[in-house]
Amino acid sequence: MKALVKERPEPGIVYRDVPEPPLKPGQVIVHVRACGISGSEVSRYRWTNAYHAGRAKDMTQLLPRIMGHEFSGTIAALGPGVSGVSEGDPVVVQSVIGCGRCDSCDAGLPNHCGRRVTIGVHADGGFAEYCAVPAANVYPVPPGVSLENVALLQPFAIAAYALEVGSVRPGDRIGVWGVGAIGVSIIQQALIGGATVEFAVGRDPARLGAARSLGVQHIISASTMDAPLRLLELFGKQKLDAIFEVSGHTPAINSALTLLKKRGRVVLIGNLREPFHADLLQAIMDQINILSVRTYSLSAWRRALALIPRVQGQRGAMPVERVPLAQGVRAFERAAAGEGVKFVLEP
Ligand SMILES: [Zn+2]
Incomplete structure (x- = not known):
């Protein structure tokens, strides 16, 4: 063969x-x-x-x-x-x-x-x-x-696991850094679950277009603007419930620590390209949860398989x-x- x-x-x-x-x-x-x-x-x-x-x-x-x-x-x-x-x-x-x-x-x-x-x-x-x-x-x-x-299904299952780890609930306001297969899957499932996806940050115009077509409120191109600055302008400090980092860029984490509400969650999924540096005192004061996800659990895999018919029409996105x-x-x-x-x- x-x-x-x-x-x-x-x-x-x-x-x-x-x-x-x-x-x-x-x-x-x-x-x-x-x-x-x-x-x-x-x-x-x-x-x-x-x-x-x-x-x-x-x-x-x-x-x-x-x-x-x-x-x-x-x-x-x-x-x-x-x-x-x-x-x-x-x-x-x-x-x-x-x-x-x-x-x-x-x-x-x-x-x-x-x-x-x-x-x-x-x-x-x-x-x-x-x-x-x-x-x-x-x-x-x-x-x-x-x-x-x-x-x-694999990126879709990783997204299901990330949303579980990030405890996303209906009504939550979330953001996503990185709009590859996992980032787009997080957006799709968060919307199905009743959350609002306030922003998506990415570089590729086609993938950002996909995020826009799904109903993300603010599309931010990291190739044409200072994404952390733009996010701060849009939302101000301490406004969001959960942020998903799929891009591998550590500035996304620094940005998330600023944007998240007290007891907010940042979920790390992307393989980070460099060491992360931050003054975490404010994050401790705000009780920010820094969480991470490695691939998926079997229950997330099964949940993703059950959910995939719901996004069948969107996969072209x-x-x-x-x-x-x-x-x-x-x-x-x-x-x-x-x-x-x-x-x-x-x-
Ligand atoms: Zn074993």
């Missing part, structure tokens, strides 16, 4: 023939139909000093590897001992496999399991025609939801470009060049 392979610890990725995956007990073979390119994969494609300085998990010992952890497809084959799914079923893959025997796994948080295996990182993933995964990691696609849309897997190398080049769309590869 054909696959995109990260072969060596250097920039690049290769499209080539690989053997089809063997079918083991407890596993299913997924015929991959759509697999999103994530930001972490673009970093691994680039393999620059920034990739290592960013403390992203070094994959050197795991190469060669078929990446791809945001994917959907149909069940092509069932391994021994698998029940509850049938050949041909449309499914979406939850890519984190916990050990099942630790405190984190007991709590439904395989994202924190010390022995977790991530499909597309520690095991071959979805940038291929076929992928073998544990049957427990495939979830049926809700009726009426396309395989292309459900492939992007997130600029997505579908590209044949055979042209995946070019898609990685374009993503690495910073083109403002989410690429979905179709084997």
